[in-house]
Each structure stands twice: as structure tokens, then as C-alpha cells.
Amino acid sequence: xxxxxxxxxxxxxxxxxxxxxxxxxxxxxxxxxxxxxxxxxxxxxxxxxxxxxxxxxxxxxxxxxxxxxxxxxxxxxxxxxxxxxxxxxxxxxxxxxxxxxxxxxxxxxxxxxxxxxxxxxxxxxxxxxxxxxxxxxxxxxxxxxxxxx
Amino acid sequence: xxxxxxxxxxxxxxxxxxxxxxxxxxxxxxxxxxxxxxxxxxxxxxxxxxxxxxxxxxxxxxxxxxxxxxxxxxxxxxxxxxxxxxxxxxxxxxxxxxxxxxxxxxxxxxx
Numbered sequence: 472x473x474x475x476x477x478x479x480x481x482x483x484x485x486x487x488x489x490x491x492x493x494x495x496x497x498x499x500x501x502x503x504x505x506x507x508x509x510x511x512x513x514x515x516x517x518x519x520x521x522x523x524x525x526x527x528x529x530x531x532x533x534x535x536x537x538x539x540x541x542x543x544x545x546x547x548x549x550x551x552x553x554x555x556x557x558x559x560x561x562x563x564x565x566x567x568x569x570x571x572x573x574x575x576x577x578x579x580x581x582x583x584x585x586x587x588x589x590x591x592x593x594x595x596x597x598x599x600x601x602x603x604x605x606x607x608x609x610x611x612x613x614x615x616x617x618x619x620x
Numbered sequence: 621x622x623x624x625x626x627x628x629x630x631x632x633x634x635x636x637x638x639x640x641x642x643x644x645x646x647x648x649x650x651x652x653x654x655x656x657x658x659x660x661x662x663x664x665x666x667x668x669x670x671x672x673x674x675x676x677x678x679x680x681x682x683x684x685x686x687x688x689x690x691x692x693x694x695x696x697x698x699x700x701x702x703x704x705x706x707x708x709x710x711x712x713x714x715x716x717x718x719x720x721x722x723x724x725x726x727x728x729x730x731x
Contacts, residue, residue: 498678505682522682523658583671588655595659
């Protein structure tokens, strides 16, 4: 009897490097991620959620870290975005998750960043949200979105 | 409504992407906080802001806004215009302050 073929679905993986304080390139990784999701054909609402998570995570690295990467792993059932940086880390994660709390300096707030909405925005669009941080070393954020959820 | 149908009432001038006057405009969002716009502006909205730096283009592009209107006579940075041309995001300016621009747009869109 013929063996039933299992569909081989490989995750599409991409990695984007991000430099701290590079406001010129800021947003490019997120734009690429959005473009990839559009090519795959996810629903606009799903793409919006992923774009918000990617952009806020990317800007957090630009604003707060020395350098970092966005790593995406995409399959039809699951969109994972990992934002890993080397940087100062987050001293108090509960505080960082509070809407309106930000440690961004004034010149960055004047640009309209640092409203203390980034992490809460990411959590709001995520199905899974994990934030790990080590002081003086860096922060890793993992976001998972289930397109069918 | 099309973008071009709002230009007169907003006393607005295209700074880039003049060739995209037929973009749909269904609503508007006013904010100078980028994360606020990311979270709350609806697709196909005009975003009215005083921010002029290039990062506004990425925000508008990522959430599918129809245009950015820079109010109260502020001018976009040249890098902003270059980036907007690349991403096909129309940027317009008006001398009207945000409240008046939004008020006029509200009347147009509510018709």
C-alpha cells in the first residue's frame, strides 16, 4: 500500500540586522517583512498585526539597543518574529509593559517615538508574547501570530 | 472619496507622489505620536501630523495610509520626500492647523 505523503511545509526564515540609532534605515526590515507576508497572501488584518509587531520591535532596537536582529519564521499556520538585541536590557519588565512608560530621551520623543506604547502595542497584536531581558547584555522578544486565530 | 477631491478643501499642496491623486480616502487620523498612529489609524486614512522626518513614511506605508498631510505650514525634510517617493506615499502640506484641516476633512467625509 502506498504511503500517504505528508505535505512538506518548510518555514520561510529571514534575518534582518538592525543598528542602534540608525533612524535612516529604520523601518526597512519591517517593510521587507510586510512585503514577504503580502507575497505569501496572508489576510490584510494578519499582515497589519505582524507589521505593527515588527515595526515596534525594530524601533525598540533602533532607539534603545546597540544592535540587534529581527528573525522571522513564517508558515501558513504561524508567523514568528524574534527581536534579539545586545543592549542595556530592561531593568523592570512589568514597568516597561505599562502604557505610557518610556525611557526614551527627549530628542527621540520629539520625533514622536517614546510614547510608551511600543511594547503594549506589540502585546495587543500578538497571540504569544515573550520578553526576556538581561541587564547590560540585551533583550529578546518573541512574538507569535496565528493567522487563523 | 479620492485624495484629489480633498486637496482644495484642505488648501493642500502635493510635495510628492502627485501622480497618485486617485488613492482612496475613507477616514482621517490626527497624531504626532508614531506608535499611536500605528495602533489606531485605519487603513486608507489621511494622517495629519506635524512630524516631518523620514520615519513617518514607514509608518504610513506599513499600515496602508492613503496620504500624510503635514499641517500648520511645516515642511517635510528632503529625505522624507525622497523616501515617500520611493514608497509611493503622497505627502501634502497645508497652512491650516491640524484642528481646522481635520474639521474640513470630517465634513467632506461625512457627506
